[in-house]
Amino acid sequence: xxxxxxxxxxxxxxxxxxxxxxxxxxxxxxxxxxxxxxxxxxxxxxxxxxxxxxxxxxxxxxxxxxxxxxxxxxxxxxxxxxxxxxxxxxxxxxxxxxxxxxxxxxxxxxxxxxxxxxxxxxxxxxxxxxxxxxxxxxxxxxxxxxxxxxxxxxxxxxxxxxxxxxxxxxxxxxxxxxxxxxxxxxxxxxxxxxxxxxxxxxxxxxxxxxxxxxxxxxxxxxxxxxxxxxxxxxxxxxxxxxxxxxxxxxxxxxxxxxxxxxxxxxxxxxxxxxxxxxxxxxxxxxxxxxxxxxxxxxxxxxxxxxxxxxxxxxxxxxxxxxxxxxxxxxxxxxxxxxxxxxxxxxxxxxxxxxxxxxxxxxxxxxxxxxxxxxxxx
Amino acid sequence: xxxxxxxxxxxxxxxxxxxxxxxxxxxxxxxxxxxxxxxxxxxxxxxxxxxxxxxxxxxxxxxxxxxxxxxxxxxxxxxxxxxxxxxxxxxxxxxxxxxxxxxxxxxxxxxxxxxxxxxxxxxxxxxxxxxxxxxxxxxxxxxxxxxxxxxxxxxxxxxxxxxxxxxxxxxxxxxxxxxxxxxxxxxxxxxxxxxxxxxxxxxxxxxxxxxxxxxxxxxxxxxxxxxxxxxxxxxxxxxxxxxxxxxxxxxxxxxxxxxxxxxxxxxxxxxxxxxxxxxxxxxxxxxxxxxxxxxxxxxxxxxxxxxxxxxxxxxxxxxxxxxxxxxxxxxxxxxxxxxxxxxxxxxxxxxxxxxxxxxxxxxxxxxxxxxxxxxxxxxxxxxxxxxxxxxxxxxxxxxxxxxxxxxxxxxxxxxxxxxxxxxxxxxxxxxxxxxxxxxxxxxxxxxxxxxxxxxxxxxxxxxxxxxxxxxxxxxxxxxxxxxxxxxxxxxxxxxxxxxxxxxxxxxxxx
Numbered sequence: 001x002x003x004x005x006x007x008x009x010x011x012x013x014x015x016x017x018x019x020x021x022x023x024x025x026x027x028x029x030x031x032x033x034x035x036x037x038x039x040x041x042x043x044x045x046x047x048x049x050x051x052x053x054x055x056x057x058x059x060x061x062x063x064x065x066x067x068x069x070x071x072x073x074x075x076x077x078x079x080x081x082x083x084x085x086x087x088x089x090x091x092x093x094x095x096x097x098x099x100x101x102x103x104x105x106x107x108x109x110x111x112x113x114x115x116x117x118x119x120x121x122x123x124x125x126x127x128x129x130x131x132x133x134x135x136x137x138x139x140x141x142x143x144x145x146x147x148x149x150x151x152x153x154x155x156x157x158x159x160x161x162x163x164x165x166x167x168x169x170x171x172x173x174x175x176x177x178x179x180x181x182x183x184x185x186x187x188x189x190x191x192x193x194x195x196x197x198x199x200x201x202x203x204x205x206x207x208x209x210x211x212x213x214x215x216x217x218x219x220x221x222x223x224x225x226x227x228x229x230x231x232x233x234x235x236x237x238x239x240x241x242x243x244x245x246x247x248x249x250x251x252x253x254x255x256x257x258x259x260x261x262x263x264x265x266x267x268x269x270x271x272x273x274x275x276x277x278x279x280x281x282x283x284x285x286x287x288x289x290x291x292x293x294x295x296x297x298x299x300x301x302x303x304x305x306x307x308x309x310x311x312x313x314x315x316x317x318x319x320x321x322x323x324x325x326x327x328x329x330x331x332x333x334x335x336x337x338x339x340x341x342x343x344x345x346x347x348x349x350x351x352x353x354x355x356x357x358x359x360x361x362x363x364x365x366x367x368x369x370x371x372x373x374x375x376x377x
Numbered sequence: 378x379x380x381x382x383x384x385x386x387x388x389x390x391x392x393x394x395x396x397x398x399x400x401x402x403x404x405x406x407x408x409x410x411x412x413x414x415x416x417x418x419x420x421x422x423x424x425x426x427x428x429x430x431x432x433x434x435x436x437x438x439x440x441x442x443x444x445x446x447x448x449x450x451x452x453x454x455x456x457x458x459x460x461x462x463x464x465x466x467x468x469x470x471x472x473x474x475x476x477x478x479x480x481x482x483x484x485x486x487x488x489x490x491x492x493x494x495x496x497x498x499x500x501x502x503x504x505x506x507x508x509x510x511x512x513x514x515x516x517x518x519x520x521x522x523x524x525x526x527x528x529x530x531x532x533x534x535x536x537x538x539x540x541x542x543x544x545x546x547x548x549x550x551x552x553x554x555x556x557x558x559x560x561x562x563x564x565x566x567x568x569x570x571x572x573x574x575x576x577x578x579x580x581x582x583x584x585x586x587x588x589x590x591x592x593x594x595x596x597x598x599x600x601x602x603x604x605x606x607x608x609x610x611x612x613x614x615x616x617x618x619x620x621x622x623x624x625x626x627x628x629x630x631x632x633x634x635x636x637x638x639x640x641x642x643x644x645x646x647x648x649x650x651x652x653x654x655x656x657x658x659x660x661x662x663x664x665x666x667x668x669x670x671x672x673x674x675x676x677x678x679x680x681x682x683x684x685x686x687x688x689x690x691x692x693x694x695x696x697x698x699x700x701x702x703x704x705x706x707x708x709x710x711x712x713x714x715x716x717x718x719x720x721x722x723x724x725x726x727x728x729x730x731x732x733x734x735x736x737x738x739x740x741x742x743x744x745x746x747x748x749x750x751x752x753x754x755x756x757x758x759x760x761x762x763x764x765x766x767x768x769x770x771x772x773x774x775x776x777x778x779x780x781x782x783x784x785x786x787x788x789x790x791x792x793x794x795x796x797x798x799x800x801x802x803x804x805x806x807x808x809x810x811x812x813x814x815x816x817x818x819x820x821x822x823x824x825x826x827x828x829x830x831x832x833x834x835x836x837x838x839x840x841x842x843x844x845x846x847x848x849x850x851x852x853x854x855x856x857x858x859x860x861x862x863x864x865x866x867x868x869x870x871x872x873x874x875x876x877x878x879x880x881x882x883x884x885x886x887x
Binding site: 222226227228229230231232234235238239241242244245246247248358359 | 393682683684705706707708709710716718720723724725726727728729730734737738739741742747750751752754
């Protein structure tokens with residue numbers, strides 16, 4: 001039978017359609033703002049101004065984006081294998097231990113550039129270990145990762161409360177958090193990066209882990225499209241029966257992919273712990289694991305899409321905070337609604353406008369003629 | 378004065394950039410069997426889907442019985458007296474025949490009254506058209522031929538005057554197909570009009586009164602069947618002269634390269650699909666396995682190629698034992714077994730990959746495609762380009778997504794990958810399923826070349842013609858067992874009986 005839709009030019013597929021989806025999401029969000037009696041235009045300008053209008057705002061936007069790049073990449077890698085890892089939240093939470101413990105042990109004796117690699121490794125290993133169990137259960141027992149990873153989020157949450165309150169909390173402290181690390185347990189901020197373009201990040205915790213996130217985006221691209229392992233992951237993701245035919249070990253690939261995914265989610269813990277709070281606090285992940293799902297969906301599971309999508313969600317976080325500060329009618333929860341709408345239109349309803357756009361390009365003939373297919377095939 | 382059952386005028390349909398039907402005109406006379414042939418992707422299914430209301434034509438008019446009508450959905454088609462027998466049956470497997478026939482035509486929310494009426498009506502239809510089926514039989518317990526009969530009854534029950542049959546013989550034994558054709562003749566005599574869609578030229582010649590040929594979305598010709606020939610129709614379908622007969626010299630078999638002993642294979646439901654099967658294939662010969670689809674051929678292929686575990690039995694590859702309970706197709710590949718799987722779209726290829734990525738599937742651990750852990754993209758694309766040239770794969774673009782190749786070219790991608798490894802044993806499932814006539818010729822030639830190069834070839838196909846023209850020995854599989862070995866020159870009737878499970882010497886039960 002014939003293919004339902006013909007191929008669209010790349011810029012439409014990866015540029016125009018996400019933009020239209022985004023525009024509709026903001027339009028509907030605007031209606032919500034209107035409904036609570038505020039001006040959507042003012043809200044929009046506050047959001048953009050708050051996220052990109054000044055150095056500190058940009059610093060915060062990129063700080064949040066750093067979290068989302070890590071978790072977005074984590075979800076994307078699993079997507080390529082046909083796995084839906086919604087346990088990024090828990091994997092990042094547990095991975096906090098991989099960051100905090102080296103800092104607590106070494107911050108009196110080692111400089112930051114020694115502690116940082118150890119913490120990178122620690123966070124990746126801890127995150128991978130937390131994803132290994134659901135991965136193993138899926139591969140060997142057929143327990144669906146969606147179920148197991150979400151359960152492991154709850155387990156991680158309880159486990160970390162126990163660890164923070166009963167193990168890592170300094171004696172005599174009332175706050176469920178570790179002690180503050182010495183200076184060598186803190187990552188350098190990237191104020192110099194923005195000062196190149198004449199911006200002052202002020203108090204924003206924009207730090208070195210942003211660069212690590214960009215490096216990981218490149219690493220993920222190489223892994224997925226340029227290595228044998230990536231080839232096997234994609235084969236498995238597109239067609240498990242083709243993978244079986246090709247002799248690709250199903251369980252091996254599922255377990256390895258889940259561990260890579262968990263490791264990437266785990267590295268997110270570096271940003272808030274070493275880069276911002278300089279201690280491990282309760283609930284430091286703050287939903288970044290779930291935002292990663294939206295980021296991966298919107299970024300089409302490709303690093304080139306994930307980085308801008310992460311920055312967009314960073315903008316929603318930072319700009320949203322500014323709106324709720326300036327407009328008392330709009331609470332933090334309103335921001336969550338706006339984020340939800342973006343996820344709805346950019347992710348879940350991704351194909352809503354596609355048929356119309358395809359027809360439009362087919363009839364105007366803007367689509368490259370070379371892509372025209374022979375009848376019926 | 379109007380003796381046309383159906384008239385289509387200027388039917389045009391596009392799917393995005395794909396022009397599936399180009400200004401199609403078709404006139405089907407009342408009370409005839411009208412064949413529609415064309416290669417895969419010629420637009421036959423699209424045209425019939427428009428007639429049955431699954432799609433709307435972008436342009437053009439449909440006349441049924443001389444009256445112009447709009448067919449917005451299948452219900453409108455049924456109201457207009459058009460019934461369709463789908464290639465893949467639309468039956469509820471655990472319902473009875475009666476329940477299936479009245480499904481969607483129950484008349485009221487309370488079933489009892491309807492059931493009695495339906496039973497009576499079914500009796501009448503069965504009697505009138507000699508379509509005997511037990512109305513209380515459960516569908517899944519019926520043989521495929523009878524299931525198809527239920528589909529026909531369903532259409533008749535809804536008052537169909539025009540029946541569309543889409544590739545109806547694909548799942549039937551030759552005997553069942555003959556029976557179907559007798560039913561069609563009967564229906565024709567009763568004044569029904571039948572549209573028969575097929576790619577089998579022989580069937581067209583056997584039963585139709587007129588035949589229309591489609592090519593690349595266009596209706597290229599309509600002929601009176603009695604005045605045309607298989608050669609002319611093939612040429613019309615492909616657009617050039619086609620060699621229908623396979624040229625091959627005598628085989629010169631050598632050592633046994635593949636040997637299977639007492640193999641038993643179970644499917645995922647736990648049913649034994651291959652039962653105690655033994656055979657061997659020598660170097661330089663083609664052994665064909667004939668049989669109706671679903672008699673264990675798929676499971677046999679999967680077990681021999683290492684994809685599916687066997688429960689019992691032994692397999693030797695080039696004299697060395699194969700671990701039949703392990704599942705490692707890549708190990709077998711290293712030992713010289715190449716496999717062209719039956720289901721190329723789900724198993725042999727990853728449709729979302731580009732051509733070059735598919736050209737290494739299964740061989741992606743070969744060092745020549747790798748730099749350490751990394752893919753050597755340059756080498757992979759060069760290798761793919763060489764295969765594209767040698768196998769005339771079109772369009773010749775290793776970076777094009779595989780889903781955008783036609784069925785025949787997709788199959789060539791698989792064949793190029795498997796044959797160019799210079800294997801010792803080549804196992805091929807359904808080499809030409811969904812492949813256009815032009816490519817069939819090419820594929821058959823390649824298979825013979827592999828034989829002549831001293832490979833042991835195991836061929837499984839549901840196309841009996843293909844088995845007979847390619848094989849040096851024919852094994853017939855029925856209900857998981859090899860029920861006989863014959864020479865390829867054996868008559869179709871005898872092979873057909875074996876395929877239907879009728880043992881030697883016994884009379885045909887039907």
